[in-house]
Amino acid sequence: MRAMVFAKRNTLEIIRDPLSLFFGLGFPVILLVLLSIINKNIPVDLFSVSNLTPGIAVFGLSFLSLFSAQLIAKDRTTALLSRLFTTPMTAMDFILGYTLPLLPMALLQSVVCFLCAIILGLKMTWSIVPTILLLFVVSLIFIGLGLLIGSTLSEKAATAISGALLTNLCGWLSGTWFDLELVGGAFRDIAYALPFVHAVEMGKAALAGNYQDIWPHLGVVAGYGIVLLAIAVTLFHKKMKSI
Amino acid sequence: MNAIDIQSISKYYGEKHAVDNVSLSVAQGELVSLLGVNGAGKSTLINLLTGLITPTAGDALIHGKSIVKDPHQVKSLLGVSPQETAIAPNLTVRENLELMAGVHGFDRKKTKSKTDELIANFNLSTVEKQKSKTLSGGWKRRLSIAMAIISEPKVLFLDEPTLGLDILARRELWQVIEKIRGTATIVLTTHYLEEADALSDRIFILKNGRLEAAGTSDELKQQTGTTKFEDAFIKLVMDGEKA
Ligand SMILES: Nc1ncnc2c1ncn2[C@@H]1O[C@H](COP(=O)(O)OP(=O)(O)OP(=O)(O)O)[C@@H](O)[C@H]1O
Ligand SMILES: [Mg+2]
Numbered sequence: 001m002r003a004m005v006f007a008k009r010n011t012l013e014i015i016r017d018p019l020s021l022f023f024g025l026g027f028p029v030i031l032l033v034l035l036s037i038i039n040k041n042i043p044v045d046l047f048s049v050s051n052l053t054p055g056i057a058v059f060g061l062s063f064l065s066l067f068s069a070q071l072i073a074k075d076r077t078t079a080l081l082s083r084l085f086t087t088p089m090t091a092m093d094f095i096l097g098y099t100l101p102l103l104p105m106a107l108l109q110s111v112v113c114f115l116c117a118i119i120l121g122l123k124m125t126w127s128i129v130p131t132i133l134l135l136f137v138v139s140l141i142f143i144g145l146g147l148l149i150g151s152t153l154s155e156k157a158a159t160a161i162s163g164a165l166l167t168n169l170c171g172w173l174s175g176t177w178f179d180l181e182l183v184g185g186a187f188r189d190i191a192y193a194l195p196f197v198h199a200v201e202m203g204k205a206a207l208a209g210n211y212q213d214i215w216p217h218l219g220v221v222a223g224y225g226i227v228l229l230a231i232a233v234t235l236f237h238k239k240m241k242s243i
Numbered sequence: 244m245n246a247i248d249i250q251s252i253s254k255y256y257g258e259k260h261a262v263d264n265v266s267l268s269v270a271q272g273e274l275v276s277l278l279g280v281n282g283a284g285k286s287t288l289i290n291l292l293t294g295l296i297t298p299t300a301g302d303a304l305i306h307g308k309s310i311v312k313d314p315h316q317v318k319s320l321l322g323v324s325p326q327e328t329a330i331a332p333n334l335t336v337r338e339n340l341e342l343m344a345g346v347h348g349f350d351r352k353k354t355k356s357k358t359d360e361l362i363a364n365f366n367l368s369t370v371e372k373q374k375s376k377t378l379s380g381g382w383k384r385r386l387s388i389a390m391a392i393i394s395e396p397k398v399l400f401l402d403e404p405t406l407g408l409d410i411l412a413r414r415e416l417w418q419v420i421e422k423i424r425g426t427a428t429i430v431l432t433t434h435y436l437e438e439a440d441a442l443s444d445r446i447f448i449l450k451n452g453r454l455e456a457a458g459t460s461d462e463l464k465q466q467t468g469t470t471k472f473e474d475a476f477i478k479l480v481m482d483g484e485k486a
Contacts, residue, residue, distance in 0.1 A: 005345030009331055009338070016333040016374075074332075083329035083390070086293040087346045088319045 002089050006097030014067050014101060024067065024109060028060035029116045036120045046179060053117040054131065054203025055176025058196065060109045061139050062170040064102050065146035065162040072098060072150025073158035091237045098150075099143055106139035107132070131206040134214070137222055138199040144228030151236055174200045195224040244307050246271040246398055246428035247292065252301035254287050254452075261287040263452035264301070269445075271306075271397075274420070274429040276439035279449035280480055285432040286326050288449070289400050292430075293323045305398055319347075322396030322427075326403050328387040332376035336367050336386055339375055340393055347394040361389045364419050381408050388416065398428045405433060417442065440472040448479050455479055 014020055032052065039047035046052075075081040084094070110132045118124055145166065149158050171177060174196040180188045191197045202217035247269040254262040262284045269275050277285045290296045292303055294314040303310045305317045330339050340361055344354040362368050365385050370378060375386055388404050401420075405413045420429065420442065433439050439446055440460045448456040448463075456463055456479050460472050467478040 002346050002348065005342060008345075009334060009342050012338065013331060013333045078332065079325050079327040079329035080331055082295055083323060083325055084346060085295055086318060086321055086323040087343075087394070088315060088348070089346050090315070093346075 003093040003096035003100070006084075006089065006093060007100040010071060010097055011101035013071055014105070020063070020067050020070075024060065024063045024105065025112055027063070028056050028109070028113055031059070032056045032113065032116055032120065049117055049120050049122045050207060051204060052176070053114060053122055054135075054207055055174055055200045057110050057113045057135055057203060058138055058174060058199045059167070059171050059176060060113055061106055061135065061142050062167045064106060064109075064139055064142040065149065065166055066159070067105070068098055068102060068143060068146030069150035069153075069158040069162040070155065072147065073153060073155040076151070077155050085240060091233070091240050094240070095147065095233055095236055098147060102139065102143050102146075103136075106136060106143075110135045125207075125209065127207055127209045130211070131203055134202055134206050134218065135199075137218065137225060138195075138203075140225030141195055141199070141221065141228055144225060144232050147232035148228065148235065151232070151239055169194075170196045173197060176200055195221050244271070245269060245304075246273065246306060247430070248304040249288075249292070250302050250304070252288075252291055252303055253299045254284075254291055254296060255299045260452045262291060262298075265449070265452075265454045266301075267447055267454060267457060269428055269430065271428055272425045273444045274424055274431065274442060275445045275447060276443040277430060277432045277447050277449065278436070278439055278476060279455075283449040283480075284452040285449055286402055287452075289323075289402050289430070289432070293321055293400055294318055320397040322391040322394050322399040324388045324391035324399075324401045324404055326406075326432075328380075328383045330375045330383055330387055330390065333374060335372050335374055336378070337362065337371045339386055339390060343390045343393050349394075357393050357395070361393050364415075364422070365389045366415060381412055384408055385412055385416075388419075392419070392423065396427055398430070399423070401429065401431045403432055403434065405435060405438060413438075436473050436476055448476065450480050450482075455482070 035047050035052055036049055114122070114128055114132065146162060149162050153161060173191040173194055175191065180191050180197060198217040198220040202214050202221060205211070205213035245268045249265055249267050251264050251266050252262060253260065253264050265288065277288065279285050291298055292305065292310060294310055294317060298311065306320055308316045310317050331342060334342065337358060340358045341354050344357050349357065362371050367385065367389065370382060375383060378386065384407050388401065391399060391401065404416060408416065431439070431442065445457065445459055446463060447454060456466065458466065463475045463479070464470060464472060467475040469475045469478060
C-alpha cells in the first residue's frame, strides 16, 4: 500500500517531465526512422529493420536508468527522501516505489518501438511477443543500474553517468551501430563481458524465431539484472541507516 | 509516560561533538523550543530523534519506544518538518499532501478529509492544483509544514518552521500550532526568540552540542537576572566567552 502510493508519485514525477518522455519514447523512434532511411539509400544488412529494432529497443531501455537515477538523486538533494525516511516506510517500500513505475514504461517503450518498426516494414510475426517479453528482463539491468547510480551519486553526476556515459556505452558496446566482429580484439571481449550485446543478440534471435539461440544470452542478461538489483537493494538498506 | 525521554545522547562526527551527552524529557502535550546559535546542534538532535541518524552513544525513548531498538514503531508516531523545505516538485500541492497521508497508511476517505482540512487551515486552496515547484519560497515552506502535520503525529518536530515566511503566514502557522497544541507534543526550533518566548511551555538552550539551560522563559530570565528573554538567551550562550 505504502509502496503503491509512492510508486504513483514517482510515475507522476517522471511523466510530467517532458524531456524524459522525449528521450524515452521519441528519441529511439527518431533513430529508428533515420537509420531506416539511410538503409533505404545505402542498404547494409546490419541496418535492416529486423536487425535494427532489437538494438534500438535495448538502447531505448537504457533511458530507464536515466529516469530513475535522476529522480532518486533529486529526491536526495531536495531532502524529500530524508523526510520520507522519517515515516514508517520500509526499504522495500522505497525500492518497489522506485521500480514499479518503470515496468509499464519499459513495456510501453518496447511496444512503441516495435509498432514504429512495423510501420517501417518489419514483418508482423508472433515472435514479436516473446521478443518484447525478453526485453522486459533486459529492463531489470537498467532499473538496477538506475537505483544504484541514483542512490550513490549527486544529481549532476547521476545525470551525466546515466544519461551520457551509460546510454553511449550501451549503444557502442551492443553491436547495434556496427558489427563488433569487425572491430574485434579487446573491444569485442569487453563488449561480450557486458550484458548489452547479449541483450541485443537475444532480441535478434527471438525476433527471428531462433529460440534455441536465446541461451546463453538470456543467462548473462538475467544474471546481470539480478546481481545489479541485489546490490542496489543492499545499498539502499545501508543508505537508510546512515544519511 | 513522557512523550520524549532523551538519555545521555551523543553524536560525534570525528572530533566534532555535534550533540554531546544531552539528557532531557518532554511531557505529552508540551510545546518546547530548542534554541541555540548556528551550529549548536539543534538539527542534529532532531535528526537523532527522528531516526535519520544513529547516536554515537546514548538513546532516546519516544512514547516509551527506543529510537535505537524500535525505529520503525517510533516513526509511526512522528511528524517532521525538516529545516530544508522538502516537497515533491512535480506534484501539485494537493498531491503532495495526499502522498504524505498515503505513506502514513491512511485510506482514501481519510486521506481526502485530512487533505481538505490542511488545505483550509493553511489557506492553500488558491494553489492546490499548482505544481509545487512553481510556488514561491514561502508557499513551498507552508506546504512543507502542512505535510508534517497531516499524519496526525503524536510528536511533531518543526525545524525552523517560520524561516522565510511573511508575517501573515507566520501568524497562520502560530494559529495552526495553537490548534494542535495539547493533542500533540511539539518540538520547535527557531531563531526568532520572541516566537519561542510566546509559544513555548519550556525552552531548552543548546551550546556546542551540550544542554546549557532548561526551563520556562521566566525561569531563564530569573536565572540570568534579566527582564527580557533575549537578554537571558544572550547571557546564556555567551557564558564563559567574552561578551
Ligand atoms: N554530517 C555531518 N558531518 C560533520 N559535521 C556535521 C554533520 N552534521 C552536522 N555537523 C556539525 O554539527 C554541528 C551542529 O549542526 P546542526 O545542524 O545540528 O546545527 P543547528 O543548531 O541546527 O544550526 P542552525 O541554526 O544553523 O540550523 C555543526 O558544527 C555542524 O557543522
Ligand atoms: Mg539547524
